[in-house]
Amino acid sequence: MTRQVPDSCPGVLRLHAAADGPLARIRVPGGRVEPEQLVALAEAARELGDGNIELTSRGNVQLRQVRDAGELTGRLEAVGLLPSHTHERVRNIVASPLSGRIGGSADVHGLVPVLDAGLLAAPRLAELPGRVLFTLDDGRGDISGLGGDIGVHATGTDEFALILAGHDSGIRISAADAVDVMLAAAHGFLDLRGDDAGRWRLHDIEDGADRVAELLGLSRGSDRVELSAAQDIPIGWLDQDNGLVALGAGVRLGSLPARTAEFIAAVERPVFITPWRSLVLPDLDEWTAEQVVRVLAPMELIFDANSPWLQVSACAGRPGCAKSRTDVRADVTAAVESGRVLPPDPNPPAPQDIPLLDATEVTVAGRQHWSGCDRRCGRPHTPVTDIVATDTGHYQSSPKPT
Missing domain, CATH: 3.30.413.10 (Sulfite Reductase Hemoprotein, domain 1)
Known part of the structure; x- marks a missing residue:
């Protein structure tokens, strides 16, 4: 397969011109972020971006609506998140x-x-x-x-x-x-x-x-x-082999508010960003782990492996993507909060197309990915039900494996 255009994957030094403003993608090898790096990301998200740190399917992070690319570059260099200008991507x-x-x-x-x-x-x-x-x-x-x-x-x-x-x-x-x-x-x-x-x-x-x-x-x-x-996201209380505890935390649609990130950094442990847009906080004693859950669960981090939020993923949608036909994230949030994201069916029906539905009518069991157009950006590699926006403003849902 040969494409007609060179790779245009964004970085810090080459931003992506998203519909809602410049987007920076910051590589995080192995997903490991030190506390001081997480603080720097949180401050940059709040002071230079839209206030959130986006987690990607490669364990990297993104900042949207970047207002000062030069300032962002300097901040990331200072904490070791941009060790090279030539190899960053x-x-x-x-x-x-x-x-x-x-x-x-x-x-x-x-x-x-x-x-x-x-x-x-x-x-x-x-x-x-x-x-x-x-x-x-x-x-x-x-x-x-x-x-x-x-x-x-x-x-x-x-x-x-x-x-x-x-x-x-x-x-x-x-x-x-x-x-x-x-x-x-x-x-x-x-x-x-x-x-x-x-x-x-x-x-x-x-x-x-x-x-x-x-x-x-x-x-x-x-x-x-x-x-x-x-799709086996490590969530909740995880007993380490050495007797300590790791906590797995889901992040709603992979968007981590800057304030929540600062509270996570205060735990003073490295944080691992997973390819499933979740976090792992390792090496905690039991008392510390209990306090972390007590503080961060009300801040909408997900420690319940049965949460419907862990069944859904979505592309950026409007207003972030000009190609999107709708505000996908608002629609999927409404589906979760209204109980229309159902637990996985142990005996799923044979794959079949489902008629066009209004956003308020989509009700799907198990793993699902919502997309604002046929490109289906961010679609996971695991089998999912695709829920794709159409030109009419409706959604077409079709269960099919990767």
Whole structure:
């Protein structure tokens, strides 16, 4: 697949001209944000943006309606959120949020800063499109199914499967070699991509995964890890293997108010942003965890795994997107608050199109994604019911797998 235009994925130095104003996307490798960084993001959101920090499906963050790009750049540089002007858009690294704390075959969080440093140290890798995604899965299968370009999937305490274009390549590597091999695969992608700026992802290149594997020159076994996308958001009280507690918190439609972010930062623990637009606050003792829930639950963070808010996602909609046919987020909020987002059906009906419905009539069970147009931006990789706005102002709902 070759597109006619180069990748225009936004960053901090190249803002996206959204309908409601400039949008900045800030890369957060591994989703890890330190307390002082979260404070800086909250202050920037309130003083330079619309007052919210948007969480993305790659564990990054966005600020909308940015009023002073230069000031934002300086603030992010001061707290380490913009370590490079040349490589800022290529630092797309997602990792299993609970790795090293709860379950998993290997702790992949230690690979994140090493991979990030390797990307920053290679001048040529600044040429990677901003869409390229690196994935680090600790073996539980929560990350490898996200359709990344280059990644590793733990198959033992010191063995990883090399993932290329979202599939197991058959190559097995050690933890010590994992980052070097991923970086070599990134160079291989650029070799195959050549001057074709329309090839944004590895799967855009015919037989791209096999060709990169051949360039690496590593032996390939016959065993393959079966990968699938899973919507298993870590929510609520999570007992860590070391006796401490992690808290998983959902964020309504992935939009975190600046004031709430400042309260989270006051816990003085690192925060992990997940690819499901939620948060993990790790390494808490039980008393602290209880106080965090007591304070943050009334601020609309979601600690209940059965909340209907965890069943819904949505594109930006109006007024943020000029292509959207309606204010999608207002419509989905009304659906949740009026009880029209139902629990998953254990015996779902066969997929079928549902007639056009007014926004106030849409009632759907289970995982669903609301879109303001046929592009369906932000649609998760897991099976969902698509609820898409039409030109008539109604919605067309159609259950279909990814």
